[in-house]
Amino acid sequence: GAGVSQSPSNKVTEKGKDVELRCDPISGHTALYWYRQSLGQGLEFLIYFQGNSAPDKSGLPSDRFSAERTGGSVSTLTIQRTQQEDSAVYLCASSPRLGTGGPTGEQFFGPGTRLTVL
Amino acid sequence: TQLLEQSPQFLSIQEGENLTVYCNSSSVFSSLQWYRQEPGEGPVLLVTVVTGGEVKKLKRLTFQFGDARKDSSLHITAAQPGDTGLYLCAGARGRSNYKLTFGKGTLLTVNP
Numbered sequence: 001g002a003g004v005s006q007s008p009s010n011k012v013t014e015k016g017k018d019v020e021l022r023c024d025p026i027s028g029h030t031a032l033y034w035y036r037q038s039l040g041q042g043l044e045f046l047i048y049f050q051g052n053s054a055p056d057k058s059g060l061p062s063d064r065f066s067a068e069r070t071g072g073s074v075s076t077l078t079i080q081r082t083q084q085e086d087s088a089v090y091l092c093a094s095s096p097r098l099g100t101g102g103p104t105g106e107q108f109f110g111p112g113t114r115l116t117v118l
Numbered sequence: 119t120q121l122l123e124q125s126p127q128f129l130s131i132q133e134g135e136n137l138t139v140y141c142n143s144s145s146v147f148s149s150l151q152w153y154r155q156e157p158g159e160g161p162v163l164l165v166t167v168v169t170g171g172e173v174k175k176l177k178r179l180t181f182q183f184g185d186a187r188k189d190s191s192l193h194i195t196a197a198q199p200g201d202t203g204l205y206l207c208a209g210a211r212g213r214s215n216y217k218l219t220f221g222k223g224t225l226l227t228v229n230p
Contacts, residue, residue, distance in 0.1 A: 043161070091161075106151075
């Protein structure tokens with residue numbers, strides 16, 4: 001079956017431009033997560049959605065970052081006025097619902113969007 | 119401050135050798151997961167351990183969760199080139215079990 005898909009796979013932009021990254025979760029998965037993976041760093045939690053609401057936005061690095069989810073499915077991560085330090089791989093993951101599969105449910109990851117800010 | 123410290127950061131071995139990678143913390147986790155990530159792909163879950171002292175085996179891979187639930191190890195027996203990848207540990211704490219804290223990973227290369 002189809003896994004988590006993300007688009008674009010690569011994005012090169014100029015400093016100061018806005019970018020939108022898209023995530024299509026696995027059909028039926030109500031929980032959706034965004035992470036950032038920088039060179040030499042582990043995955044950094046950004047935000048999660050349960051349905052269309054985002055109860056925890058604490059990982060967003062600054063107010064230039066925002067995310068939304070519509071129809072309980074597709075999610076978009078928007079970075080405004082991009083900076084060079086925003087360069088990273090942005091990973092999206094989904095799970096059937098929060099907490100399924102035991103104390104910590106499996107998160108299914110997409111391939112990521114590699115963002116390069118020149 | 120990195121909550122989960124993984125070691126070694128890089129490991130290059132020959133096919134057939136055994137290896138152990140470690141994931142350590144001063145914090146207690148309610149559960150801990152190990153993922154493997156290949157270039158250009160997202161991490162894929164290998165195992166979840168939830169009980170202190172728990173040992174899980176997945177073919178040639180053995181995972182152990184420390185008694186105090188602060189550390190974990192992954193042991194691979196007779197490594198194969200297909201084991202090459204970035205191994206990540208991730209911990210969940212308390213009620214925020216959706217918010218995984220990841221280590222920086224161990225990049226394993228198994229040479230034929």
